[in-house]
Amino acid sequence: MAHGDFAEYGSLRESGDRVARTLGALERERATGLLRLGDDGALHLDGGAVTRAESRHAPGPGDLTGALGGPDPELPALLALFDAAYFLLGSGAEPVFTDGPTARGPVRRITAATLVHERRRRRTLLHSAWPYDDVDAAPVEPVRRVRRQRVILTGLQAEILLNADGRRTPGELARDLGRTAFACLLAVRGLAAAALLRTRPHDPAHDPPHGLAAGPPAPPPGLPPEAEPPAGWAPADHDLLARLRAALVELG
Incomplete structure (x- = not known):
């Protein structure tokens, strides 16, 4: 048509x-x-x-x-x-x-x-939580040692960390946990920003400092x-x- x-x-x-x-x-x-x-x-x-x-x-x-x-x-x-x-x-x-x-x-x-x-x-x-989309399709792998003394998590973020096995992606975890894929993507990006997940190395000049989003980034x-x-x-x-x-x- x-x-x-x-x-x-x-x-x-x-x-x-x-x-x-x-x-x-x-x-x-x-x-x-x-x-x-x-x-x-x-x-x-x-x-x-x-x-x-x-x-x-x-x-x-x-x-x-x-x-x-x-x-x-x-x-x-x-x-x-x-x-x-x-x-x-x-x-x-x-x-x-x-x-x-x-x-x-x-x-x-x-x-x-x-x-x-x-x-x-x-x-x-998503961009405001963590400006790198490579974590969206990668297996969710928690770090072995937390470098921060205090971390505040949402209920979903805690659920993801408890169930992450280094093999399932955010989308696969969403299905297994009965959550929406977007909610899991947003939670995973927040975990990446808090330095609680293994992530691909990025240019340090553009990395959010100390595991936090560096101000309000320009929207995509x-x-x-x-x-x-x-x-x-x-x-x-x-x-x-x-x-x-x-x-x-x-x-x-």
Whole structure:
């Protein structure tokens, strides 16, 4: 199908930008079908809205149930959708859309702008915690000796240290612990900043001093926080984003 001219969304320049632009085009066309990103996963669309997302890098809703334990039955599906969309929007694979019916169910309809806004926020959080992404896909290996006399950990960080075996990556630990992949990525970056994990050597001139983030680093390239979607894009659902962020804080 023809997607027309892709409107630029803010100052997006990374390799996965074409995924966001494709989503925006499909939203304008109210397309229904499957947007596949090679082996990375797929986004399900119904009338242009995203209703489901699966990524090989993120746990599914069933994997998260044990970590939630709350009264909101929609929350596992929402967390899993945004978790998967974070990775899919950054995929370098060529987007391939196939028209056709998608899985139906009590799933929230998510606009492309909502997913892009949340991904930009998450990238900034990760970058602020520890500006090196090599720990995201590496096995989590705690250091044998802690050089600091006092370390304050979140519950998830403590859980990761107790379960890290030097073989499983943050994503694999997320599945085993019933946590979102993003929450584990953020916790692992914090552990790296606290010098509690073995990390690849970096340029000392750019390393955060004494295991702490060195001031507010410049955000990674991406959507400016207050950027408006281009003409034809549905606006971001800020109420949904606030609800999602509150759930992530509670789970972290």
